[in-house]
Amino acid sequence: MGDRALSRRGFLAASAAAGLGMTALSGCGGDSDGGSSDGTTTIEWWNISTTEPTKTVWAGLAKKFEAQNPKVKLKIVQLENDAYKSKMTALIASGKLPDIFHTWGGGVLEQQVDAGLVEDLSDSTKPWSDGMLSVAKQPYLIDKKLYGIPFDIGMVGFWYNKALFEQAGIGEPPTTWAGFLDAVKKLKAKGITPLALAGKESWTGMYYWAYLAMRTAGIDALEKANENKDFTGDGFVQAGEHLKELVDLQPFQKGFLGAAYSTPNGQAATVGNGKAAMELMGQWAPVVEADAGKGLGANLGFFPFPAVDGGQGAITEVFGGGGGHALRRGAPKEAVDFLKFFASETTDLELVKKTNTLPVVPGAEKALADPNTKAVQAQLKGATGFQLYLDQAYAPAVGQEVNDSVAALIAGSKSPGQVAQSITKVAKEEQ
Known part of the structure; x- marks a missing residue:
């Protein structure tokens, strides 16, 4: 064995x-x-x-x-x-x-x-x-x-409310991380909650760090880090720093740290009921938004996770x-x-x-x-790279540590560097 x-x-x-x-x-x-x-x-x-x-x-x-x-x-x-x-x-x-x-x-x-x-x-x-x-x-x-x-294949991306974007004066979905942060600021300026997050369920926050790691370190670096049991490279620390930039804008709904994903007051319902402009979620999001909330109908749109200026990854590399x-x-x-x-x-x-x-x-x-x-299917068909969910691609203990460490960063109890160190520590223990 x-x-x-x-x-x-x-x-x-x-x-x-x-x-x-x-x-x-x-x-x-x-x-x-x-x-x-x-x-x-x-x-x-x-x-x-x-x-x-x-x-x-x-x-x-x-x-x-x-x-x-x-x-x-x-x-x-x-x-x-x-x-x-x-x-x-x-x-x-x-x-x-x-x-x-x-x-x-x-x-x-x-x-x-x-x-x-x-x-x-x-x-x-x-x-x-x-x-x-x-x-x-x-x-x-x-x-x-x-x-x-x-029985299913898909990817994670941003699901957004077209009407709320219009209210905030956002003409097109952002294609860069800097543009995404600007969109978050515009939404907040109009009194609109930019993002819904189920902080109670750590896998939801992992999506942000994983995509940012893909965009900064590059998709190949995620596999190499797992093989080498070392996630302390600059690209991984930068991923955490970019996520902290977002967290510092306080973009999530009130009480997000105690929110679940699919409950009546959870992440999906917050978006489905028009109380937040976006969520980062997989291809199943519209169904859950409509089940947990009202659903957005024609006002619902989708865009891929933005590219990071100077990063090794491309917007056509998908996570899912x-x-x-x-x-x-x-x-x-x-x-x-x-x-x-x-x-x-x-x-x-x-x-x-x-x-x-x-x-x-x-x-x-x-x-x-x-x-x-x-x-979503068009994005998948045009994908130049594909990364499986980190809490599934890696050994169970490592995947769980990614989820937990990123959740701690979002909650303000871990720094970007500490996230990279914690994942590395568990990865080495799994050798």
Whole structure:
């Protein structure tokens, strides 16, 4: 397994011992084959689709699959993002995973694979997985083997209120960081809250630092820093300094440090209800804004994260990822059947039409209608570089430290240099 994998498992075991979601263990399929006396196979499916309309659409797809496969029963477990990560951390430490589970790929999936907990799907999903968009499968390829099947692909960018921009006299979305800071100042001058942030959930603030690191240090530097276990380079410190420039403008909504992402008073609702001009979020943002708040309709726009003058990165390099499903090692063969069903053009068309998901099956592109979804897809198609979410690309402990350190910078308790040092310290401990 190797020292790297063992050190990761040690971290996870310690996390579990600290009480991270151990109550989930009894509810997991584990090593059971899910069979019953009447020949019915029960498959446990863990996902994070807790908001509408996705929650209802996915439940409908589960019913459809069950109707087509009368001897299969799907048991759905849905958890919000952070709760899901905590529960999965405990399950990984126990050596038991759900039959089908949500994955973002990258370092976290690699750690699960290293621990021998995930099914290799390379052969069992051929030839149908070969027909999926190759970029969508990249996060789930480890040592050229496929361990996850994507259902979504996308990127993080700024979602903005066109009417509030107009009120502030901002003609076009900014393309440089200096221009972005000017836009923030113009919004504040008009009494408009520039940005909504879920400070209670540390992953939301990480997006700013990650993009600024891409723009200053460059996208290759993020991979090299992870390989070398050293995030103290000038570009990473500068990323923190640029973020501090923004934080010092006090751009976020009142009470942002205690705000969640998808609650009625959270980040998405603040933008969806017109109480803040922007949020930095993934391609799912419009759906959550409309679910948690009212939604902006035609007033909603999208623009990529600005370039930083003098930086090594380009505005065409994007940060994001997608969602996929993986299987626990030894999962029932019916679980593979479900992955095939979920990756079919028929299912993907329904996801694109009803949930604004970006297509991972080429034939489903014809269903794209929403202009903002098309804008995101255009950015992805024109991308000159792609960086997976840092809390997924890196080992779990390192990704969590990125989130926590950046949250501390935003809260004013860590300096840009201390953020770089803290991430480096944890990265070295993971060696």
